[in-house]
Amino acid sequence: MNNPIHRRSFFKKSGALLSAFSIDSLFNQVHADEWNDISIQFKNWSAKELAKNEDYWAVIQQGYSASSSPVVILNNGGVSPSPIVVQQAVARFNELSNQGPSYYMWRILDQGRENLRDALANLAGSDAEEIAINRNATEALVTIIYGLDLKQGDEVIGSTQDYPNMMQAWKQRAQREGIVYKQLTFNFPIENDEEIVDAYRSAITPKTKIMHLTHVINWNGQIMPVKKIARMAHEYGLEVIIDGAHSYGLLDFKIPDLEGDYFGTSLHKYLSAPIGSGMLWVKKDKISKIWPLTCAGDPLSNDIRKFENLGTRSFPIEQGIGEALNFHNAIGTKRKEERIRYLKNYWAERTMQIPGIKIHTSFKSEYSCALAGVSLEGKTPGELSDVLMQQFKIHTTSISLENIQCVRVSPHVYTKISDLDRLVDALGKISKS
Numbered sequence: 001m002n003n004p005i006h007r008r009s010f011f012k013k014s015g016a017l018l019s020a021f022s023i024d025s026l027f028n029q030v031h032a033d034e035w036n037d038i039s040i041q042f043k044n045w046s047a048k049e050l051a052k053n054e055d056y057w058a059v060i061q062q063g064y065s066a067s068s069s070p071v072v073i074l075n076n077g078g079v080s081p082s083p084i085v086v087q088q089a090v091a092r093f094n095e096l097s098n099q100g101p102s103y104y105m106w107r108i109l110d111q112g113r114e115n116l117r118d119a120l121a122n123l124a125g126s127d128a129e130e131i132a133i134n135r136n137a138t139e140a141l142v143t144i145i146y147g148l149d150l151k152q153g154d155e156v157i158g159s160t161q162d163y164p165n166m167m168q169a170w171k172q173r174a175q176r177e178g179i180v181y182k183q184l185t186f187n188f189p190i191e192n193d194e195e196i197v198d199a200y201r202s203a204i205t206p207k208t209k210i211m212h213l214t215h216v217i218n219w220n221g222q223i224m225p226v227k228k229i230a231r232m233a234h235e236y237g238l239e240v241i242i243d244g245a246h247s248y249g250l251l252d253f254k255i256p257d258l259e260g261d262y263f264g265t266s267l268h269k270y271l272s273a274p275i276g277s278g279m280l281w282v283k284k285d286k287i288s289k290i291w292p293l294t295c296a297g298d299p300l301s302n303d304i305r306k307f308e309n310l311g312t313r314s315f316p317i318e319q320g321i322g323e324a325l326n327f328h329n330a331i332g333t334k335r336k337e338e339r340i341r342y343l344k345n346y347w348a349e350r351t352m353q354i355p356g357i358k359i360h361t362s363f364k365s366e367y368s369c370a371l372a373g374v375s376l377e378g379k380t381p382g383e384l385s386d387v388l389m390q391q392f393k394i395h396t397t398s399i400s401l402e403n404i405q406c407v408r409v410s411p412h413v414y415t416k417i418s419d420l421d422r423l424v425d426a427l428g429k430i431s432k433s
């Protein structure tokens, strides 16, 4: 890199990378021909039909280094690997940044942010002026939880099955300012929207101001009827926060159609963006009332960028999101959703036949997609996930909540059928041992 000619050509290439959405993107350089071929070949296939076609998905699997991991990785709900092109983009942006961070990062890479905002908004089906880019779902949602004006006695309704970071943030507000944080508890799986909507409705009092919802419950994969709950909550004049950590980049929906007021997500889960990337959506007319978590010249401005004043952070990670979007868009959300649901059903249906096995997740498509929980009589979730790892080299995560005790399994587009066969086989062997 010290050779000036070499450096110039690297810069030229990196310059091309800055426009990750153009024909020059790394994704196009690496995958365009092959993906063009498969997209022509499978052009008329419905997402459901294509979900079962291993020829198509084999091409996608090759885009991920994780597909050749010796350990079968089945905790993509926790955090997902990035495709190779995304890793390469981050590495190149990092190399570029380290040639002179204050110039390349702050003057060059920084210019990619507005393109990125547009592309994220395009996938979200929203106005780009409603999208802030940050580091994870926790940061996005805590920005809203701490940024809302609430006074002593004001009530917030959530559930004990929301994500711990968000529950802790609400509890901190309760402890510090005297707001009242009420939590419902559900016995999942539930295949009845009205039962869920009614539970939220029955907790509302004249003091309730906020409804905190989780789109996909991370413990067992239950998809919640957030739109119906949000609509009902608005009838009572409440505002609605949606935790979409497990839905953006997986389920085929548009954020504004959920009818919430605020939506936070990680991008390093099903979108497969670089690890440490997230996004906040705030309905346009609500932006001005939210105080930023860090700081802003005008904290009550209606410019969404006031939430991006995060100090020095990784621009390579942020700009790598662009290549993840290219990869995602080349598949298409509906196809991805149907494939991952097919993978979940594939292992869960076969596993259900094993004596002593229980599946803790609905099989109905409106109530589940990637994540499902499994348990085996006589073993705690911790014991089961330990045996899967130690004896079969299958990585999952164990869930031990008051009323959800299971091992959570979450495949991704790079997961091979042979990996899931290995899981089913392992569970069969463990059940007999």
Ligand SMILES: Cc1ncc(COP(=O)(O)O)c(C=O)c1O
Pocket (backbone or CB within 6 Å): 077, 078, 136, 137, 138, 139, 162, 163, 165, 214, 216, 217, 218, 243, 245, 246, 266
């Ligand atoms: C439902 C839900 N919300 C929020 C988060 C937090 O995500 P992050 O750690 O990326 O902030 C998670 C993480 O798994 C989650 O499952």
